Amino acid sequence: MNTTTPSLKFLIIRFSSIGDIVLTTPIIRCLKQQVENCEVHYLTKSQYASIVESNPYVDKVIQLDKSWLLMMHLLKIEKYDYIIDLHHNLRTLRIKSQLKAKAFSFNKLNIEKWLMTALKINLLPKKHIVDRYFDTLKDFDIIKDGKGLDYFIPPKDIVPFEDLPTAQLFGFIAVVIGAAHNTKRLPTEKIIELCDQINHPIILLGGKEDRSIGDEIANAIGPKVYNACGKFNLNESADLIQKSKVVITHDTGLMHIAAALKKKILSIWGNTIPEFGMTPYYGNTHVKNEIFEVKGLRCRPCTKIGYDVCPKKHFKCMQLQSIETINNTAIQLID
Numbered sequence: 001m002n003t004t005t006p007s008l009k010f011l012i013i014r015f016s017s018i019g020d021i022v023l024t025t026p027i028i029r030c031l032k033q034q035v036e037n038c039e040v041h042y043l044t045k046s047q048y049a050s051i052v053e054s055n056p057y058v059d060k061v062i063q064l065d066k067s068w069l070l071m072m073h074l075l076k077i078e079k080y081d082y083i084i085d086l087h088h089n090l091r092t093l094r095i096k097s098q099l100k101a102k103a104f105s106f107n108k109l110n111i112e113k114w115l116m117t118a119l120k121i122n123l124l125p126k127k128h129i130v131d132r133y134f135d136t137l138k139d140f141d142i143i144k145d146g147k148g149l150d151y152f153i154p155p156k157d158i159v160p161f162e163d164l165p166t167a168q169l170f171g172f173i174a175v176v177i178g179a180a181h182n183t184k185r186l187p188t189e190k191i192i193e194l195c196d197q198i199n200h201p202i203i204l205l206g207g208k209e210d211r212s213i214g215d216e217i218a219n220a221i222g223p224k225v226y227n228a229c230g231k232f233n234l235n236e237s238a239d240l241i242q243k244s245k246v247v248i249t250h251d252t253g254l255m256h257i258a259a260a261l262k263k264k265i266l267s268i269w270g271n272t273i274p275e276f277g278m279t280p281y282y283g284n285t286h287v288k289n290e291i292f293e294v295k296g297l298r299c300r301p302c303t304k305i306g307y308d309v310c311p312k313k314h315f316k317c318m319q320l321q322s323i324e325t326i327n328n329t330a331i332q333l334i335d
Contacts, residue, residue: 008038014086015044015064018253021051022260024086025150027133030142032057050234054152075099084136104136113304129277148283149260157235165226168201174241176249178206181306183271185250186318188213192220197327203228205237205254246333262287264333266326269293270317273301290329294320
């Protein structure tokens with residue numbers, strides 16, 4: 001914590017979600033390190049506060065919880081010099097209008113994304129979202145340091161090896177089965193097929209909502225697969241990713257945490273596309289990773305986020321994924 005009076009006080013806003021917040025960490029780090037004696041605060045939803053609470057470049061985390069009035073009271077006390085709005089929606093507009101600090105807002109490219117999803121007209125910049133986040137800092141002459149993403153796991157959330165089953169003690173592949181929307185995840189039978197082909201111990205990762213699917217997969221395969229979904233908090237799940245040899249994941253928050261931890265990643269893409277600019281980001285560090293997507297589908301991308309079910313009912317973007325190719329690539333990355 002900086003004990004001297006800060007020359008400038010910044011408020012960074014990103015309410016959600018896991019991956020989007022992790023993708024803002026280079027902004028936090030470079031701002032803190034390159035603006036002399038500055039103070040950096042971060043505003044996010046309470047359920048995501050743990051992502052930045054252990055970040056040494058964040059001086060204070062302010063949480064959006066049930067009371068908007070209390071949150072605004074806490075924000076007004078701080079008297080910010082600048083607001084870096086990386087969420088840019090009606091709620092952040094309301095905050096900026098009340099705080100009256102000079103604000104810099106992220107361009108979410110909503111028109112370009114609509115053209116891509118609705119009309120398949122690609123006007124998206126060939127630029128990662130992290131690099132576009134940096135555009136909000138151009139007035140401060142911030143230089144990208146090339147160090148990639150950050151994720152800091154507090155010591156209390158380190159998972160002891162004795163908490164893992166014997167089969168996973170000498171190394172495992174992390175398979176992330178969760179995703180915010182069903183059209184971003186492989187069907188359960190495809191995950192079972194993948195886990196069956198992988199000749200290596202596996203730990204399944206996801207939230208409490210993925211627990212039953214994880215049980216179904218583990219029961220179908222046997223002790224080679226350990227279902228950790230819902231058994232560990234987010235930081236503990238990140239530590240399991242840290243301990244893994246390779247991470248197989250959908251386009252989801254744990255994918256970005258894996259990239260922050262410089263893990264080898266096999267990412268599987270369904271209705272979303274890498275062109276949206278949210279692929280695993282390593283900065284200047286070279287880490288082997290592979291992207292799996294079914295190209296040539298006229299319906300893809302159907303949305304920038306996801307659906308509960310495929311709008312076309314065929315779900316080809318996931319049903320046509322080659323499980324054999326994914327398995328073979330995982331073996332190569334381990335070797």
